[in-house]
Amino acid sequence: MALNRSTLRTDITYLSRRVKPAARADTSAPAARAEASAAAPAPAAAPPSSAVSTAAPAAATSLSLSRTPAPASPAPAPSTVTTPAATTSAGARPVAAHRPTRLFPAPGIGETRLLNAQTPMIRLDRRQSAIGSLxxxxxxxxxxxxxxxxxxxxxxxxxxxxxxxxxxxxxxxVGYVDGTAVVALRHVRELRRALFIGHPSAPLSVEIFDGGTVTLPAADGETGHILSLTAIDGVIELRAEPVPARADAPLHWQEFGFSMTTQAAARRQGP
Known part of the structure; x- marks a missing residue:
């Protein structure tokens, strides 16, 4: 049976075929060509890659093999979680979040040269409190x-x-090196507090690694000063404490609550 290439198959709606020019040339009778055109209108021009019939839009829509673009994903919502490192603006360099502190304001070691009744206390910063020796x-x-x-x-x-x-x-x-009391600041978090007592007639001088110094004056009459060191969360505070000028060191220890630990008690308190 010969294949008829001159007419379109209208009984199969999901297939579409373009009539080849050669098949059109094989038609000898103009009447046959006119009858074929009246029976089935010629399909609209479509790109060669299209496999969907324009004569049946409903079927073409349901059986389309073309790839549809994926829907654009929504932009992520801004995060509200607080992180230790925050940025000041988009693309800005991250900066460390400010660490809250409960310490009241106090002068630094570079803001005063003398610890006395007028300026009884100074506070080192975290860098000064952790580098070198005091x-x-x-x-x-x-x-x-x-x-x-x-x-x-x-x-x-x-x-x-x-x-x-x-x-x-x-x-x-805490110890002595060549007659100078030394605090190992590298291990400052192992220290809770310290007390330094000098001769009533001589001043006490404090120095840190960057050259910062502060001095406690000698006793004035019956009142002298001893140096109290306190470590609070890795930050050192230095305070001049007024005391009787002629008191012995054990009396100062007792006054400030230093109860000497025995070796057995130290082993019990160890790790």
Whole structure:
């Protein structure tokens, strides 16, 4: 049976075929061509890649094989979670979030040269409190209390009371080097407080790694000053405490609540 290429198949709605020019040329009778055109109008021009019949829009719509673009994803909502590092503007360099503190304002070591009744206290910043060593010149004795409440004291001649606190590297947390009291600031978080007592007739001088210094004056009459050091969350405060000028070191320890720890108590309080 010969294949008829001159007419379109209208009984199959989901197929569409373009009549080839050669098939049109094979038609000898003009009447046959006119009859075929009247029976089925010629399809509209379509791109070669189209496989959908324009004569049946409903079927073409339901069976279209063309790829539809994916819907655009919605833009993400701005995050409301607070992170430790925040940015000031879009594309700006992240900056560390401000760390809240409950410490009241106090002058720094560069803002005053003398600790006395008028300026009794200064506070180091976190960098100054954690680098190098804090040196106290003129202290005849030093007492300390660690973060584990281990308490001890040492005099400039090497006499030790209570319990020593040794840091990693076998270095004392507070001790003496060539007659100068030294606090190892690298391990400042192991220190809770310290007390430095000098001779009534001589001043006490404090120095840190960047050259900052502050001085406690010598006793004026019956009143002198001793240096109190307190570590609060890794920040050091230095305070000049007025005391009787001629009092002994053990009396000062008792006045400030330093109860010397025995070796057995230190082992119980250790890790």
């Amino acid at each position: 040196l106290v010149t003129g202290a005849t004795s030093a007492a300390w209390e660690s973060s584990k409440h281990v308490t001890g004291a040492m005099s400039v001649d090497g006499t030790v009371s209570g319990t020593s606190v040794t840091c990693p590297g076998n270095r004392p947390l």
